[in-house]
Amino acid sequence: MHPRAIANVLGAVVAATGAAMLIPAAFSYLVADGHQAAFALPAAALLAGGAVFALSRGRSAYISIRDVFLMVVLGWISVAAAGSLPFLLSGLMSPVEAFFNSMAGFTTTGVSTVENAPPSLLLWRSMSQWVGGIGIVVLFVAVAPLVGFGAAQLYSAEAATPIVERLTPRIRDTAKVLAYVYATLTVGLAAALLLAGMGPFDAANHALTTVATGGYSTRPGSVAAFDSVAVEMVLVAGMILSGTNFALYFQAVRGRLREALTNAEYLAYLALILSATAIMTASLYAFDYQHSPLTALRLALFQSASLTTGTGFSTADWDSWDPLSQGLLMVLMAIGGCAGSTTGGIKVVRALLLSKNALQDAFRMVHPRAVTALKLGRKVVPERLRASLLGFFFVYVATLVAGTLLMALHQVPLGPAFGSAFACLNITGTAPGPAGDPAFYAGLPATAKLVLSLLMLLGRLELFTVLVILTPAFWRG
Numbered sequence: 001m002h003p004r005a006i007a008n009v010l011g012a013v014v015a016a017t018g019a020a021m022l023i024p025a026a027f028s029y030l031v032a033d034g035h036q037a038a039f040a041l042p043a044a045a046l047l048a049g050g051a052v053f054a055l056s057r058g059r060s061a062y063i064s065i066r067d068v069f070l071m072v073v074l075g076w077i078s079v080a081a082a083g084s085l086p087f088l089l090s091g092l093m094s095p096v097e098a099f100f101n102s103m104a105g106f107t108t109t110g111v112s113t114v115e116n117a118p119p120s121l122l123l124w125r126s127m128s129q130w131v132g133g134i135g136i137v138v139l140f141v142a143v144a145p146l147v148g149f150g151a152a153q154l155y156s157a158e159a160a161t162p163i164v165e166r167l168t169p170r171i172r173d174t175a176k177v178l179a180y181v182y183a184t185l186t187v188g189l190a191a192a193l194l195l196a197g198m199g200p201f202d203a204a205n206h207a208l209t210t211v212a213t214g215g216y217s218t219r220p221g222s223v224a225a226f227d228s229v230a231v232e233m234v235l236v237a238g239m240i241l242s243g244t245n246f247a248l249y250f251q252a253v254r255g256r257l258r259e260a261l262t263n264a265e266y267l268a269y270l271a272l273i274l275s276a277t278a279i280m281t282a283s284l285y286a287f288d289y290q291h292s293p294l295t296a297l298r299l300a301l302f303q304s305a306s307l308t309t310g311t312g313f314s315t316a317d318w319d320s321w322d323p324l325s326q327g328l329l330m331v332l333m334a335i336g337g338c339a340g341s342t343t344g345g346i347k348v349v350r351a352l353l354l355s356k357n358a359l360q361d362a363f364r365m366v367h368p369r370a371v372t373a374l375k376l377g378r379k380v381v382p383e384r385l386r387a388s389l390l391g392f393f394f395v396y397v398a399t400l401v402a403g404t405l406l407m408a409l410h411q412v413p414l415g416p417a418f419g420s421a422f423a424c425l426n427i428t429g430t431a432p433g434p435a436g437d438p439a440f441y442a443g444l445p446a447t448a449k450l451v452l453s454l455l456m457l458l459g460r461l462e463l464f465t466v467l468v469i470l471t472p473a474f475w476r477g
Contacts, residue, residue, distance in 0.1 A: 002067050004056070009071045010078050011053025017082040018046025020127060024086070024375050028120035035090050035120045042085035069469055076457055080106050083128050090121060096446040101125075106132035107460035108342060109356055110215035110312045110429030111452075113442035119201065125216045126208040126352040132183045132460070133212025133242075133342035181249045186211045189238040196230040213342045215312030216295040222314045229298065232315060236305045240273065243309035243337030264377035265349040269308075269338050272348065276332055277304045280325045287322040300325070308332040310344040312429040319432055326432055333428045344427030344459050345397055353381060395463050400425055403455045410448040417438065424455040 025039035038118050080103040088100035102146055104111045105128030117125070166197050190207035200205065202218050211217045219225035223235060248260040260266070269310055280300035291299070299316045306313045307329050318329060336345015353376060374381040403421030419435030422428075434440035441449070458466050468474055 001070070002063060003030070005063055006067060006071055006074065007053045008056065009054075010074055011050045011056075013050070013075050014046050014078055014082050015050025015054055017079050018043045018050060020131065021046070021114075021124070023088065023127065024120045024124040025349065026127070027123055028118075031119050033118040033120050033394040035086070035118050038086045038089040039120065039124070041089065042082070046082050046085075057280075066474060069465060069474070073457070073466055076106065076461065078201060079131075080457075082126075086124055092116070092117065092121070094446070096449050097442070099452050100441070100449040102128065103456050105129050105214070105216070107427055107456040108212050108214035108310070108344070109424055109427040109456045109459070110209075110220050111423065111441055112216070112429075112438045115220045115438050116407055122205060122216075122218050123201075124128050126205040126214075126218075129212040129214030129216055129369055129459075130186070130208040133214060134179060177250055178246050182211060185238070185241060189234070191244070192234045192238070193231065196234045197228055198226065198231060206235065207238070210235055210311060210313075211342070212240045213239065213242050213309045213311045213344075215306070215310075217313065223302075224315045232298065232302050236302055239305045239309045239311050239313070240270075243269065243305075243341050243343045245338040245340035247340050262377075265338050265352060268352050269348045273304050273308050274331070275302045276328050280304065280328055283322055283324045283350065287324075296431075303329060304332060307428060307430075308335070308343075308410050309337045309341075310426060314430070314436075330422075330432070333422070333431070336426065348356065348394065349376065350389055350392065352376070353386075354393060357386060357389070359432075383406065392463065395467065396425075399455070399458060399463060401449065406451045407448060410445055410451075412444070414449065420452060424452045425459045427459040429454060 020044035021039045021464045025036055025043060028039060029032070080099060083097035084095070084102035084108060087093045087101055088095055089268040093101065100111075101113060103109070105125050109130050110129070112125075119308065186207050189210055190203050193203035193206055194200065205216070205218045206223075208214075215222075217223060217225075223232060226232075244266060245263070248263055248266060251257070277297070277300045280303070281293070281297045282290045284296040284300060285293050288296075290317060302313070303318055305311075310333065334345055335351045336347050337343030337418045339347045339349045353374065356374060360374060362368060363372065374386055398423055400418075404414070405426060407417035407421055410417075412420070416434045419431035419433050420440070423431040423435050430436040441452075443451075454466075
């Protein structure tokens with residue numbers, strides 16, 4: 001391993017986090033909420049300390065794959081730790097609680113232990129989700145020339161998607177394309193929310209957290225507090241666009257619009273949201289006589305888009321919905337959005353390929369001599385990828401079970417134990433029952449918050465990037 005190179009990268013990321021804190025520090029001064037020092041002091045310390053490590057010249061001609069995994073995992077942990085300082089210095093949270101909230105922000109999980117917070121801290125929460133949504137990898141790629149190695153391995157380790165496609169020949173250019181798409185969506189959504197009637201502060205924060213599919217809101221009642229059809233429809237569009245594979249936007253701009261619109265995963269993603277909306281609309285209207293058909297459609301569409309993408313915005317108390325609707329929302333949260341987006345869950349492409357694989361196995365039982373290829377659209381999926389999909393699904397279920405049992409070990413009842421593990425592993429930030437309530441998380445012991453923080457990290461980096469460093473083989477040699 002090469003500790004100096006790892007320190008270079010971590011220093012650069014920590015320094016960038018300190019630089020980002022200057023924005024809420026200035027905002028706190030403008031609105032006079034009394035928390036300027038909670039941002040300015042850690043910003044100065046992180047900039048100075050991070051710069052020392054980032055600019056130290058300890059270049060290595062070779063960076064191993066083990067170095068790459070450590071850079072990614074330690075990078076996320078370092079950013080969450082650095083980002084927790086304003087929460088801690090504000091006096092609102094203990095150290096573990098501050099780290100938990102910071103990890104929830106940067107991983108775009110969106111769980112919180114507080115209902116209300118000063119405006120500058122609300123802005124910092126939203127910014128942390130926006131940065132975490134595009135991935136700390138963009139910062140890695142930006143500083144790669146400074147620390148002396150290529151960024152391709154970092155991109156692959158952080159992305160961890162089933163089928164990784166480069167948009168451009170150079171990985172640094174790929175990161176620029178992704179950042180441009182991300183920024184364009186953010187600015188466009190903020191403008192649309194302003195036109196829909198939101199104030200500037202609310203519009204900016206909700207644009208940041210919608211594009212990140214993170215779900216932090218400036219209001220304790222989430223989006224329901226605005227009670228605006230226009231706002232809800234803008235956010236539905238924003239969430240669906242943000243849950244789409246960003247590579248498809250690049251294809252569309254380069255004149256391959258038809259190819260982007262007929263992408264197999266994209267079509268399955270839209271079909272998933274629309275079919276769930278239709279079923280829930282009928283179910284809400286049939287079982288809850290307080291809803292008209294249009295109201296049922298409005299509620300079902302918003303919750304379907306929000307929970308498929310893992311954003312977690314809410315316009316209704318869906319804990320009180322009928323069991324069928326609640327069950328469908330749980331399925332949507334587990335599946336998630338498209339690979340190559342900011343969403344959580346197992347991703348639509350994996351669910352699509354796993355279902356096709358199951359159908360093929362059933363076909364082969366009837367026709368044992370048949371030779372069938374697993375395809376995604378017109379592409380044949382390699383056998384190695386088929387095996388990795390099955391491995392991922394097993395590890396996903398095993399991690400969810402282990403997380404539930406660890407929460408139960410803290411004397412959390414089984415239902416909330418599963419709900420909290422489910423919400424954090426799928427980075428949705430919500431689940432039926434107490435797991436959607438900040439008071440529930442605030443009341444957990446410190447060790448339970450650390451367990452959930454680990455589940456958030458596992459969900460954000462899609463399991464294997466984190467789990468690989470826990471294996472004995474990783475540390476041998």
